Amino acid sequence: xxxxxxxxxxxxxxxxxxxxxxxxxxxxxxxxxxxxxxxxxxxxxxxxxxxxxxxxxxxxxxxxxxxxxxxxxxxxxxxxxxxxxxxxxxxxxxxxxxxxxxxxxxxxxxxxxxxxxxxxxxxxxxxxxxxxxxxxxxxxxxxxxxxxxxxxxxxxxxxxxxxxxxxxxxxxxxxxxx
Numbered sequence: 627x628x629x630x631x632x633x634x635x636x637x638x639x640x641x642x643x644x645x646x647x648x649x650x651x652x653x654x655x656x657x658x659x660x661x662x663x664x665x666x667x668x669x670x671x672x673x674x675x676x677x678x679x680x681x682x683x684x685x686x687x688x689x690x691x692x693x694x695x696x697x698x699x700x701x702x703x704x705x706x707x708x709x710x711x712x713x714x715x716x717x718x719x720x721x722x723x724x725x726x727x728x729x730x731x732x733x734x735x736x737x738x739x740x741x742x743x744x745x746x747x748x749x750x751x752x753x754x755x756x757x758x759x760x761x762x763x764x765x766x767x768x769x770x771x772x773x774x775x776x777x778x779x780x781x782x783x784x785x786x787x788x789x790x791x792x793x794x795x796x797x798x799x800x801x802x803x804x
Contacts, residue, residue: 629722631715636688638716639757641750643682648749652763653677655742675778676735679765683723685716686750687758716761727766737763 631637656674724734750757778788
């Protein structure tokens with residue numbers, strides 16, 4: 627939360643979740659509805675296991691009122707809390723959290739897959755009634771040593787472990803040295 631933001635305006639809010647029941651409820655709705663990745667012949671919907679991490683950070687837009695609070699007029703205008711600005715500034719916070727966690731020896735995983743974004747928003751509203759929409763989540767924890775990172779473990783949604791093909795979709799790293 628101490629990362630810089632444009633004009634030092636509060637643009638996002640952070641929910642830190644350690645409660646297992648809450649993480650399991652979020653996991654149940656953590657999927658892309660039109661994406662059905664599961665072995666042939668089995669039933670179930672792939673869900674994002676990062677939501678079950680022991681420590682879960684969730685970033686949400688802040689409300690207009692919260693972002694204006696304690697801000698002088700000369701530094702605040704509508705461009706200050708534009709969606710792109712908010713996502714950029716929340717992204718800086720997310721990167722810092724992920725970097726700090728990996729430096730401490732933890733594994734991290736981001737998740738924006740929401741089968742029911744309204745449920746996530748309603749969960750956050752229990753703690754702050756005027757919190758804005760969901761932006762992104764970051765799971766932090768220790769991986770299961772016997773499982774590769776692309777294995778979704780058998781659970782109430784999958785009849786067997788699921789191997790998600792990630793190697794074919796590796797990102798191309800573009801670095802230009804000038």
